[in-house]
Structures are given as C-alpha cells and as structure tokens.
Amino acid sequence: MSAQLKISLPDGSMREMPVGSTPADVAAAIGPGLAKAALAARVDGELVDLSRPFTGDAKLALVTSRDEADALELARHDFAHILAEAVQALFPGTQITFGPSTDDGFYYDFAPKDRQFTEDDLPAIEAEMRKIIAADKPLRREVWSREQLISRWQQQGESFKAEWAAELPGDEDLTVYWSGEDWLDMCRGPHLPSTGKLDPAAFKLTRVSGAYWRGDQANAMLSRIYGTGWLNKKQLAEHLNRLEEAAKRDHRKLGAEMDLFHLQSEAHGSVFWHPKGYLIWRELEAYMRRRLDRAGYDEVKTPQVMDAKQWEQSGHWGKYRENMFVIPDAVPSTEDDGALVSSDADWMALKPMNCPAHILIFKQGIKSYRDLPMRMAEFGCCHRNEAHGALHGIMRVRQFTQDDAHIFVRPDQLVEEVKSFCDLLDLIYKDLGFADYTIKLALRPDQRFGSDEMWDWSEASLRDAVVATGRATAQFGWEELPGEGAFYAPKLEFHLTDAIGRKWQCGTLQTDTVLPERLDASYIGEDGEKHRPVMLHRAILGTFERFIGIMIEHYAGKLPVWLAPVQAVVATIVSDADDYARDVVRQLEAAGIRVEADLRNEKINYKVREHSLKKVPHMLVLGKREAEEGSVALRSMGAEHQKVMPLAEAIALLKAEATPPDRR
C-alpha cells in the first residue's frame, strides 16, 4: 500500500500526495502556470526549497513573486550567491566568506587573492553574474557533515569558510547548495529552484568597501561588494530613483544651498554655523530651554577645560583618553627653534562629556534625600577626537553641543523618573515632527564596571519603565541589544532615520551607579546616613548638530515656519511697490516674523525660483495692485496657488505659524 500525505492549501483545499513528494510536485499537480511561477514554499510556516520533500502531513503555501517579502528575500540571497560564484570565476584564488541579503539588496565579503576590489571591477562582475543567470543553473540542496565541509573548504584553500564550518554545530544537518555541478557554498537556504528565476535586469552592483572578518577590527580586512537586488527591472529603477531623490535631501547639500553652515579642513569635524543655520539652533535651543524649565530641570554651565587629574579620577583618562583633546597647561615658547611646550607641562583636557562637572556641582554642599530627584541640565559643548573615518557632515563631528542633563535620584525614584523622561522625549519629538522613532535597550557589555546585581537591577528598571509607558512595542521598534551598553551602565537609545535610511541615535538615557561612586557623590537619607544617588545621563536631541542634520533631511529643508531661518520674503514685481514693500517688512518685523525684502530689479519669476530653492516658507508678492489695495499676494511653499489677502490677515496667519508648538 502506498502511503499518502495530506497537504492542505491556503484556500482550504486538501491534496493527497505520495510520500516523498515535494512542494514542486504539488505546484505541478495544480497547473503548469503555477509550477513555473513558484519560487519556494512555506511548509507549516517555514520557508523551504520547492524540491524539499515533505516529512509528513503539512500545510503548504507556494511562494511566488506576488509574495513580495519572501520573494525579495529569496532573490537577494540568491544574488549574493551568484555574486560570489561570479567573482570566483573572474578572480580565481579569491576566497569566499559570507554574504547575506540586506534591506535593499545583498553583499558578499571576499578575501581577495592579491588586491582589494575597486568599483572598476563591478561591470565585469555584473556581466559574469548575468551569464550565470542566463545559464539557468539548478540550485540543489545537499546535507553534509561538518567534517565533510571542513575538509572540502581546506582542500579548496578556503580558510575562512573552514574556520566557520569548524564552529557550526556538529549534531545538526548542515547544508550546502550546488549551483549547477561546478560551484557550491554552504548555506542554510532556502534558495530559488534555479538561477534563471532571477531577473538579470533587476540588480546592480553599487559599491565596494572594506569590512572586517566577523566584524572585528582585530581580524583581516575583507573586500565587500554591495548590490541592490529586486524582482524586476521596474522595482530596481524605482529604487534607484528613490536614492536619487533622497540624495537631494542630504543635509550637507541643503546646508550649502540654504547657507546654513559649512565645514572646512582646518577645523574638520567642527561646524561653522552661518547666521541662517544658527537661527535654527537658537530657536531649537530656546524651545528646549522652555521645555526643560517646565519639566523641573535646573540649567548650569560648566568649564570647557579641566585638569587631567580630574579626568583621572572620573576614569575617563584611563578609559577614554584616546578620544580626548589634551592641552598643555603651560605658556608656549616664543623661540623659533626648540619645543613649543616643555615636556614637564601639566595636562588639561577639553571635556568629552559633562557628567564629571555636574557631579562636582552636586557635591557642593550637603544634599538631602529631600533634594532628589535633582535634574541638572546643560547645553554642553563637548569635544571628542573621533576616528577620522567616522566623521559625517554635521551628524558625526568632533565638537558638538549636547542637550545634556544628569538626574540624581534615589533608587526608589528611578523607574518613575525614567518614565517621565520617556514622556518628555515623546512630547518633544512629536513637537519637532518625529512621531516615528525607535527605542532600544542596550544591555551589559563583556567589559564592564559594577556587580551583576547592579546590572540586573539597572537593566530591569529601564525595561520596566519603558514597558510602563506602553512603548516597548513593535511600533517603536523595541529591541534589546545584548552587549551594546556602556561600560558603566545600560542604555536606552532613541533612534531617528536620515534621508537614505541610516539610523542615528539621538536621545539616550543611562543609569549610572559607577561615576557617583568614583567621584564620591552622596546624599543624606531619611536615616541620617550617607547614600549613593543613582545618576541618569540623558539627552533628548542628543546633540544640536546631529538633530538639526536629521531635521534638515526629514523636512528636505522645508522646516516648519517656527524653525525656518527666514520665515517670509517680501518680493516686489515693480519698483513702484518698493515703498509699500518696505512698510510691509516693517510691520512683519514688528509682529516678530523673520522677514527679508527682495526689491532687486529682477523678474518675479526669478525671485520666486530663488526663494523657493532656499525653502523660504512664505513669499509676499507685491505689485502695483497690492500697493494700491494694501493687500499682499501670499505664495506659500507647497500650496498650488497664491492667495491675495489684506496685509493684516497675512500677518495674523504668519504669526500663528511662527509660534513654537509649546506656545500654541
């Protein structure tokens, strides 16, 4: 008797199939169209190869290109394999290592034989990949033992693969995938049935870069090739177009076009804020100051430079010195030859963070448990000598100003304080137009200060607080990141996304018991004894530099009126309207609007174009008609048509829009 398997399909129907049959057989049984379109299968929810025999009765859903998420994942994974195969065909002796799919494509890391790859190599590799796709090579799964794998990789001189295989579990089925009969990679799968299922016009190799083997700086530098991969040519074109559009929002480009700031090599990693850029900063800072005042913070200002001895005591000199700018505490020599500074000068350092200084303020006088929580805020300018390759526009710089604060709390106040911080951050992010942000909890790293009990407690407090605010959810991308915490404390991280999808940490909150201990901060408890406060390091914007950079990209330069450096331009059509225009400007200025006049002898088309490119939110266009009527033609960014209205009405409208959100 031949046993039959019961295979149930998504439409509720059931098919009996002989033992040993595969999802591909089911597809063929249903119809030739489906057999051709099927890419893979979900069997009892698990994504598997079409050719993988059923192991028992099962629920089957065939995956076609209409199941876009699964299909893209499969395609990108296959593109990565084909990339590896192509590179080995063109550059014999290149070792393969690892190549996953990414959000928009794939990459593969290679150990090149004699030189790193460059972008000039990409066209030839792409062509070779297309050959492999055109050959429609079947992708066949085989189960191997670990020993088989290791010996195969060793034989082929694939030392990275061999190292990796040696660490795979010995008691599980390990799989390899053959591409045709001549190339294989070890891989968990699943894969498409054959390379010909890929659209040769749906991928593009985009760039090369270095990447460390296993992500560790101590390891070999591999050569990584990135590609973007899709299901068809149209999707690829749309993606490339999105990238092009996103590049137009780049804060570095808009910063120059809108005359907000510049960077130059003599002060690399430090921003030259121009008047218009600094207006955004001032408006943002004023807003933050009002919010913090209302939330019970006390603002302070602390020294930019402190003696190295102080940094030794805080632990930064030992743990953080490579990122610090040090300054000799000496009068430089004015002689032309010889050392500028004598070698026995004492050292001082620019502050890389504000926390020690805030503890020093806390320690002045005696603090009672009644004084806590104490929220000490500072818009603190810090310097960190970052790795040069890390610098990025104004998002990652060497001089930056944090909206920093340290909250000294009793242990019993911790969770409540973290909750109010999360609420304050949420309020501020929404005011600034960021309803979407993600929250991560970075847990204890391997190298750390403090006891396990302390870490258990701090991590649980942060987790509990976020859970209590209802934000430990998928909507907020809630995720715990093992090993990512600071050496002294676990961290809540609040991330925002830039124009091309890169994530940036902005807000942060860390619970620190180490620094109060090292710098001997204490308060007198109800019991009359000294106790250690817990210190919360926290920032909402993170830094003004990064946050303004993110805002520029988020709004594509079209900032909300209250933040726009120039809120309105008064532009004349004919010089006969000049006097009226000057009067309009005066009245707008009196109403507190940041306004500029454009009385140049230029056509109105020219003026409209220029101010539109500068992202000025409102233009008040004045010709003879308006001058006679005392009206204005208001042309607003994003609106299709101008609106003619009495001047008083326009002023009221602009005034309302120019009001910061906390004053509405």
Place this chain on the structure above:
RNA sequence: GCCGCUUUAGCUCAGUCGGUAGAGCACAUCAUUCGUAAUGAUGGGGUCACAGGUUCGAAUCCUGUAAGCGGCACCA
C-alpha cells in the same frame, strides 16, 4: 583607525597621447520695470588640495600627506 574612490574658479563640473586651463551658475557693470520656478549684453575671477619625484616640459605619470565621499570598526 581600516578598505576603495575623489580633490581643477565661490558652486556644479569638462579638460583626449604630458606641451603652463574651459563651460554653466554665482559675482560686478550696463540696459530692461516685467504678475508667480532662470531677461539680455559686457566684464573680473584659477600656484589645478599640499609636499616631493620623473621629464626639456606635469592639472595630466609616480610617491607621500591632508581633507572629503561610500562602507567597516567605533559612537551622540
């Protein structure tokens, strides 16, 4: 810091085989007074990132340095 690439006028970029630089925009002057995304003419403007080297001769070839860009690692 590591891998790859780039650096020419204020900006965006051309510049072939090595023979001492060119466009558009911007700027200045003049004309034009015009109704919602570029009016026309004329003119000024460059140690070709920096330092060496090869060569009769270097923007161009070679070496080094710096900064920038894309990643990696690190991080707000």
